[in-house]
Amino acid sequence: MDLxxxxxxxxxxxxxxxxxxxxxxxxxxxxxxxxxxDHQDALDISQEVFIKxxxxxxxxxxxxxFYTWLYRITANVAIDFQRVKRKxxxxxxxxxILEEPRPEAGFPEGKxxxxxxxxxxxxxxxxxxxxxxxxxxxxxxxxxxxxxxxxSYKEIAKAxxxxxGTVMSRLHYARRKLREILEPLLx
Amino acid sequence: MTKCPNREDLxxxxxxxxxxxxxxxxxxxxxxxxLCADDIGQLQRLSELISSAIRKETESxxxxxxxxxxxxxxxxxxxxATSRQSLLSLFWKPAAKVAYAALVVLVGGLFVVRPMLYSTxxxxxxxxxxVYSVYQYDPDVTVSxxxxxxxxxxxxxxxxxxxxxxN
Ligand SMILES: [Zn+2]
Numbered sequence: 559m560d561l562x563x564x565x566x567x568x569x570x571x572x573x574x575x576x577x578x579x580x581x582x583x584x585x586x587x588x589x590x591x592x593x594x595x596d597h598q599d600a601l602d603i604s605q606e607v608f609i610k611x612x613x614x615x616x617x618x619x620x621x622x623x624f625y626t627w628l629y630r631i632t633a634n635v636a637i638d639f640q641r642v643k644r645k646x647x648x649x650x651x652x653x654x655i656l657e658e659p660r661p662e663a664g665f666p667e668g669k670x671x672x673x674x675x676x677x678x679x680x681x682x683x684x685x686x687x688x689x690x691x692x693x694x695x696x697x698x699x700x701x702x703x704x705x706x707x708x709x710s711y712k713e714i715a716k717a718x719x720x721x722x723g724t725v726m727s728r729l730h731y732a733r734r735k736l737r738e739i740l741e742p743l744l745x
Numbered sequence: 746m747t748k749c750p751n752r753e754d755l756x757x758x759x760x761x762x763x764x765x766x767x768x769x770x771x772x773x774x775x776x777x778x779x780l781c782a783d784d785i786g787q788l789q790r791l792s793e794l795i796s797s798a799i800r801k802e803t804e805s806x807x808x809x810x811x812x813x814x815x816x817x818x819x820x821x822x823x824x825x826a827t828s829r830q831s832l833l834s835l836f837w838k839p840a841a842k843v844a845y846a847a848l849v850v851l852v853g854g855l856f857v858v859r860p861m862l863y864s865t866x867x868x869x870x871x872x873x874x875x876v877y878s879v880y881q882y883d884p885d886v887t888v889s890x891x892x893x894x895x896x897x898x899x900x901x902x903x904x905x906x907x908x909x910x911x912n
Contacts (some may be wrong), residue, residue: 572816579815583808592799600803601811608815686798704760705795711762730756736791743794744787 560624568615575615579608585707586632592702593636593695595687599643606635629703629717637695644695682743689739697732700725746777755781759788 563581566574583604590603610631618627690698696718703709703717714725737744750758750771757763758771775782 576812576816579812583811584803587806587808587811588799588803591803597802597806601808601814604808604811605814605818608811609818612815612819682794683798683801686794687802690795701795702799705792706799711760726753726756729760730753733756733788733791734752736795737787740791740794744790745783 564615564618564624567612568618575612578611582628583608586628588706589629589632589702590636592690592706593633593640593698595691599639603632603636603639606639607632610635626713626716629707629709629713630719633699633703633717637699640695640698685740685743689736692739693732693735697728697735700728701732701736704729747774749778749781750774752784755784756788759785759792 560578560581563574563578567578586604586607587600590607591597591600594600594603607628611628614631618624690701693701699718700714703714709717711722711725715722718725747770754763754767754771758768763771771781775785
């Protein structure tokens with residue numbers, strides 16, 4: 559049971575903490591990847607999340623909110639990571655680069671996204687991920703928590719420390735944009 | 746046929762966030778309104794596509810190394826990610842907890858250190874840049890560090906302080 563593990567781990571039981579990490583790593587990694595879309599980043603984010611959890615275990619109270627706590631830390635670390643990444647990269651960005659397709663990120667900013675080409679290449683999953691990449695971090699996180707983890711509006715609001723109204727509007731704007739981009743895949 | 750609900754309400758309906766009378770009114774409405782039925786169908790299809798795209802990328806991922814990364818991180822006090830810690834500590838001066846940023850460019854093994862304040866200096870094309878990692882070095886200071894490879898050049902970027910928040 560999680561609470562027992564959490565209590566043991568907070569008293570310094572390394573085996574209990576390892577068990578906790580292994581129990582939740584897939585979940586944390588999934589969200590981290592959903593927001594970062596990069597496996598190395600997702601691994602770094604996951605590491606950071608569990609280190610934070612370890613450091614704050616003593617402050618954690620109650621079993622019912624462990625999930626919320628986990629979601630909150632994961633969303634925060636991943637969003638922060640993305641923001642810093644976005645903020646720093648353009649500093650040295652050569653404008654000519656925008657015209658070239660980027661090999662990894664896949665969604666060249668200056669270029670128009672053509673879903674038909676993607677369809678021809680049958681890269682549906684890639685197209686979805688690239689479409690998500692066009693969203694601001696907050697919307698991305700809301701979408702991932704909703705679609706991947708099936709969280710309710712209330713749970714997302716808790717994890718993202720915002721109101722349910724904000725959750726609804728983040729989801730609304732995110733989906734509107736995703737539907738625009740992915741229209742050929744949806745109809 | 747009743748009036749079409751707005752998109753927010755359709756979204757709440759599709760997400761299962763609507764109860765009672767409002768829910769049954771919309772359920773009744775979409776039986777006779779193709780437009781709204783399509784809209785909800787699209788939302789559901791989008792949900793499926795998003796979760797399957799992320800799951801497909803992550804489910805078969807081998808995360809066996811994560812625990813090791815975490816345990817090493819825990820063992821080193823005040824250092825978050827440690828895999829590239831030695832590189833970071835090369836540049837990080839504990840006294841500089843205030844605004845501190847530097848761009849370090851490694852060109853063919855040559856180190857050129859350039860403070861961020863100066864916007865001139867060697868320009869490096871990072872068209873093939875890949876961000877590797879953002880580190881939290883200290884609980885109060887987020888140090889961002891980016892290693893990127895651009896053709897023959899490697900770039901290491903260190904900046905701080907940032908902010909942290911998780912409560
Ligand atoms: Zn209608």
